Amino acid sequence: MERVMMTVSNRSSKSEQPSSGVEGPTAGEGLIEKAFAVLGSFDAENRAQPLAELARRTGMPRSTALRLARQLAAVGALERQEDGRFVVGLRLLEIASLAPRGHGLRAVAMPFMEDLFHVTGQHVLLAVRDDDEAMLVERLSAHDAAPVRYRVGGRMPLTATGVGLVLLANAPVDVQERILRDFSPGETDDAIHTAEDLRRSLAEIRRGGYAVARSVDPTFPRTTAAAPVRDREDVVAALSVVAPSPAFDPAAYVPAVRATARAISRQLQQTEAAR
Numbered sequence: 001m002e003r004v005m006m007t008v009s010n011r012s013s014k015s016e017q018p019s020s021g022v023e024g025p026t027a028g029e030g031l032i033e034k035a036f037a038v039l040g041s042f043d044a045e046n047r048a049q050p051l052a053e054l055a056r057r058t059g060m061p062r063s064t065a066l067r068l069a070r071q072l073a074a075v076g077a078l079e080r081q082e083d084g085r086f087v088v089g090l091r092l093l094e095i096a097s098l099a100p101r102g103h104g105l106r107a108v109a110m111p112f113m114e115d116l117f118h119v120t121g122q123h124v125l126l127a128v129r130d131d132d133e134a135m136l137v138e139r140l141s142a143h144d145a146a147p148v149r150y151r152v153g154g155r156m157p158l159t160a161t162g163v164g165l166v167l168l169a170n171a172p173v174d175v176q177e178r179i180l181r182d183f184s185p186g187e188t189d190d191a192i193h194t195a196e197d198l199r200r201s202l203a204e205i206r207r208g209g210y211a212v213a214r215s216v217d218p219t220f221p222r223t224t225a226a227a228p229v230r231d232r233e234d235v236v237a238a239l240s241v242v243a244p245s246p247a248f249d250p251a252a253y254v255p256a257v258r259a260t261a262r263a264i265s266r267q268l269q270q271t272e273a274a275r
Contacts (some may be wrong), residue, residue: 030247033058038068039077039088048085106138108271109229109264113140116241116260120253123148123242126229127163129171130155132179134164137237148222148242159183159198162226163238164211165254169205170228170235176202210258212250223248232269239264 041049041057047058055065068087072078076091085274109126117124117140126138133155141148150156158164158171168179176199183195192198205211210227225248226240239261241253 034064035056035068035072035077038065038072039092042088048081048087050085053085105229105268108268109237109239110138112260112264112267113138114237116239116256118140119256120241120243121266125150125163125224125240126165126237127156127161127240127244128237129158129167131176132158133166134158134161134238136163148220159192162211162224162240162242165201165205165211165213166226166228166238166240167235169202169211208256212254214245221245225250225253225257227254227258228265229261229268230265232272236268237264 024181037058037060038054041054046053046057051062051066051069055059055062058065058161060068069078069080071079073086074088076089078086079089080086105128108125113124113126121142123142124140125136127134127136129135134157136150136152136156137149137152139148139152150161156164158168168176171179180195180199183198185193192201201211210225212223214223215221221244222242223245224240224242226238228235229237229239239257241257243253
């Protein structure tokens with residue numbers, strides 16, 4: 001079976017990097033948009049924010065930011081610590097657990113991911129596509145596994161990870177064309193230099209049913225094998241194993257990842273049929 005080999009960088013998307021602020025409110029913006037601007041100002045680098053930082057990152061007046069933060073805290077979407085800083089509240093976790101593309105998918109996939117994790121002893125990732133990015137839904141990692149930068153809920157470029165490439169290869173044509181049109185060679189390395197290189201790679205992934213991608217980060221060289229997860233109609237997620245490049249054996253990892261992805265797909269389809 002044809003094998004797709006490519007090298008990718010370990011750059012995270014902009015949403016994974018420390019931000020100096022989020023886009024401020026526009027004229028006429030409604031209450032819901034402003035509330036989500038407050039919630040969206042929290043990220044991996046800003047998990048707890050004082051009022052001044054909340055106002056700065058949202059571009060709102062302090063009085064507006066305070067009023068919205070208090071309202072969100074009153075319904076449990078935010079919580080206020082003893083030092084006065086705001087953090088994301090558990091009510092959001094409760095609601096997010098109902099998302100079928102997040103925790104719903106995770107609940108179906110987890111038993112199979114655990115089997116794959118025990119067999120490989122490496123990082124096992126499950127991701128979905130959210131517009132032009134991949135979002136990590138779940139990650140299982142051994143204590144002694146090589147470090148990776150991806151966190152659950154974090155976002156990754158579609159062109160720079162194994163799961164991202166699988167998701168992009170199976171995305172709608174208009175999404176692929178938009179990514180290809182805006183492609184920057186800095187997002188990948190040796191194997192993909194142009195948009196046409198990327199187009200050919202995506203076609204090979206669709207034909208082969210999986211991708212093998214190599215990171216060239218000299219600090220943590222690693223390789224990933226990824227395969228699609230399908231419901232009854234479409235590819236809804238991608239599953240991968242990430243391992244140190246020197247120890248990565250495609251002949252061992254690729255069949256295991258593909259078999260696990262197919263098992264998750266069957267269970268997902270059966271669950272949907274039962275509903």
